[in-house]
Amino acid sequence: DTGVSQNPRHKITKRGQNVTFRCDPISEHNRLYWYRQTLGQGPEFLTYFQNEAQLEKSRLLSDRFSAERPKGSFSTLEIQRTEQGDSAMYLCASSSRLASTDTQYFGPGTRLTVL
Amino acid sequence: KNQVEQSPQSLIILEGKNCTLQCNYTVSPFSNLRWYKQDTGRGPVSLTIMTFSENTKSNGRYTATLDADTKQSSLHITASQLSDSASYICVVSARNDYKLSFGAGTTVTVRA
Numbered sequence: 690d691t692g693v694s695q696n697p698r699h700k701i702t703k704r705g706q707n708v709t710f711r712c713d714p715i716s717e718h719n720r721l722y723w724y725r726q727t728l729g730q731g732p733e734f735l736t737y738f739q740n741e742a743q744l745e746k747s748r749l750l751s752d753r754f755s756a757e758r759p760k761g762s763f764s765t766l767e768i769q770r771t772e773q774g775d776s777a778m779y780l781c782a783s784s785s786r787l788a789s790t791d792t793q794y795f796g797p798g799t800r801l802t803v804l
Numbered sequence: 805k806n807q808v809e810q811s812p813q814s815l816i817i818l819e820g821k822n823c824t825l826q827c828n829y830t831v832s833p834f835s836n837l838r839w840y841k842q843d844t845g846r847g848p849v850s851l852t853i854m855t856f857s858e859n860t861k862s863n864g865r866y867t868a869t870l871d872a873d874t875k876q877s878s879l880h881i882t883a884s885q886l887s888d889s890a891s892y893i894c895v896v897s898a899r900n901d902y903k904l905s906f907g908a909g910t911t912v913t914v915r916a
Contacts (some may be wrong), residue, residue: 693847720902731808731893731906732848745903780847784902791897792838793904795847 691715693796695781701802702771709767710799714783721764722793723756724780725749732780738764739786771803807831810894810907817884817914825910827877827894835897839868839879842891842909851879851892884914 694713702708714721719740724732735754737745740761750756753771758764768775778800782793808829817823829837836855840848852861852868854877861868865888867880881888894907 695847722902729813729908729911731895731908733906734903737902778845782847791902792850792853795840795849797847798845800845 693781693783693794695779695796695799697799698797699800699802701804703804704773705770707767707769708771708801709765710779710781710801712764712766712781712783712796714763714781715785715794716762718783718785718794719761720784720786720791720793721758722782722784723764723766724782726778726780726798735766735779768801771801773803776801776803806908807905808894808896808907810892810910812910813908814911814913817912819884819886819914819916821884823881823884823912825879825881825892825894825912827879827907829875829877829894829896829905829907831896831898831905833899834872834875835899835901837868837870837877837897838895839866839877840893840895842893844890848893848895881912884912886914886916888912889914 721738723735726732738758753769778798780798781796784793811826838853839851842848854870865882891909893909896905
């Protein structure tokens with residue numbers, strides 16, 4: 690399968706714990722995005738990488754959130770001291786700047802539940 | 805205020821029937837509009853993409869239309885199947901901006 694993959698698919702944690710999610714984009718894609726989606730809503734932009742550079746962070750991304758893409762390939766999203774309000778689906782997407790329409794391809798998401 | 809509004813919020817149709825979903829947007833300057841299908845617990849999958857000059861785009865039983873003058877789009881599902889049950893999200897891109905504007909989605913439930 691050459692699509693975007695995310696791990697884990699589901700994560701249940703207690704409030705105050707740290708969690709880390711991983712995203713593996715389509716191999717030739719240099720752009721990578723993280724989104725958060727709550728029930729009944731469309732995805733909300735969190736952050737964007739072009740290669741290894743994090744070019745933009747949404748105001749939604751508080752200081753407890755950090756994302757990395759160390760070698761311009763896979764990316765990790767870490768949430769420290771989780772809160773119940775962090776419960777959501779975290780989606781990763783990738784795209785190629787070489788494509789004229791730059792379609793973003795989404796992974797299956799990581800469902801986070803904070804108890 | 806969201807720049808992409810979808811209606812209805814949800815709908816239920818019988819298998820084999822047709823339905824039409826609506827999307828209004830204010831994103832400017834407009835680059836392209838996509839319809840994504842999102843199955844429960846999965847990531848969105850692109851169905852169609854339309855640029856400014858395109859009025860209609862089909863993908864099997866899915867047909868999308870775009871009126872760039874009125875900033876409206878529709879997604880028509882023909883001869884619905886149980887597997888069409890999903891959320892359909894309208895996504896609009898502005899020119900020279902990698903960020904996407906998402907609608908809240910329309911949840912379609914197809915019943916036998």
